[in-house]
Amino acid sequence: MKAPRVVGVALALFAAVALGGCGGVQSPDLFAVSRDGSIPGARLDLIVSDNGTVRCNGRAPRLMPNQLLLDAREVERLLKPDAMRGLTIAHTGNAVLTYSVRDQDGHVSFPDTAAAGRPGLARLALFTRQAAQQVCGLIR
Secondary structure: OOOOHHHHHHHHHHHHHHHHHOOOOOEEEEEEEEEEOOOOOOOEEEEOOOEEEEEEEOOOOEOOOOHHHHHHHHHHHHHHHHHHHOEEEOOOOOOOOEEEEEEOOEEEEEEEHHHHOHHHHHHHHHHHHHHHHHHHOOOO
């Protein structure tokens, strides 16, 4: 069934042409996140752009669903106070995944075990997993 793929490629090309035709204005990146860990498939680098695209592990940008873009904007908003003060939470022995996030406000790094008590960190971990699976086609 090639029709959905052809439509998806056509929409991506249309978006690229439309964005490129607007005087060369490029949407800013919302944030970049690196995830690593002790389980297979943990390693991931994402660059999330406000134009609705995600770069997965250095590959070409891919369109993300509208809801995922809204989630990314919310993640950026929630992380702003922590990024501004450069929050770094030390890795604990029982952590499986670690995250490092950079945006225009600063940097945040934390293990997955720290997300339980912080909504912004929890939302970032969830967003990263959803983007990896839905946009990048990865297992985790």
